[in-house]
């Protein structure tokens with residue numbers, strides 16, 4: 001699904017933020033990307049979502065070499081990836097419902113076809129009574145859950161989440177991890193960046209740990 005070979009990344013003329021990063025994400029896998037703040041987690045995720053380009057090395061996404069893939073192929077690859085951004089990136093003028101429905105609308109879906117799914121998903125993340133609320137009126141944790149619902153609503157092949165439980169209490173955090181595990185069970189490949197290692201308890205997962213830009217530990221919990 002995703003392959004990195006000796007990937008290095010620097011911003012501008014700055015120091016290398018990622019160094020010689022090599023790994024494979026198999027289809028159907030569930031991976032925690034851990035590391036302290038500043039270790040390079042967000043940068044690595046941005047390379048997977050083609051929001052940034054590597055300074056060196058090879059990245060393959062769904063079998064396409066990102067260095068040579070044609071520009072017009074990129075949107076189709078990106079549509080297969082659901083992303084939960086660290087800063088949510090919700091549209092403030094749209095309701096929670098409309099934010100979550102947006103990927104389906106863009107894909108040409110009709111409200112009559114997706115309304116129930118969107119309702120159900122928002123209820124599942126505990127926002128069933130906030131469907132009409134606009135993001136500025138929601139708490140940070142509520143906005144985060146809207147962002148998660150939006151990332152998963154179109155059933156992406158690959159789900160990338162950057163600190164998705166950073167603004168919620170432990171109970172809701174555990175619930176969100178269960179949602180990700182359920183999606184994984186249904187076939188979605190999941191990568192979650194977190195600095196909270198307690199999230200990994202009770203989840204069958206692999207851990208990839210970044211220390212100073214290097215992938216230093218690979219662990220499988222079964």
Ligand SMILES: Nc1ncnc2c1ncn2[C@@H]1O[C@H](COP(=O)(O)OP(=O)(O)O)[C@@H](O)[C@H]1O
Pocket residue numbers: 011014017035036037038039040041042043044
């Ligand atoms: N757009 C950017 N321009 C310059 N430096 C950046 C940029 N984004 C991140 N960095 C630097 O890259 C390093 C890794 O950051 P990041 O990938 O955000 O780490 P993490 O998500 O693990 O906290 C940090 O030293 C950070 O300051």
Ligand SMILES: [Mg+2]
Pocket residue numbers: 041042043086162
């Ligand atoms: Mg980060």
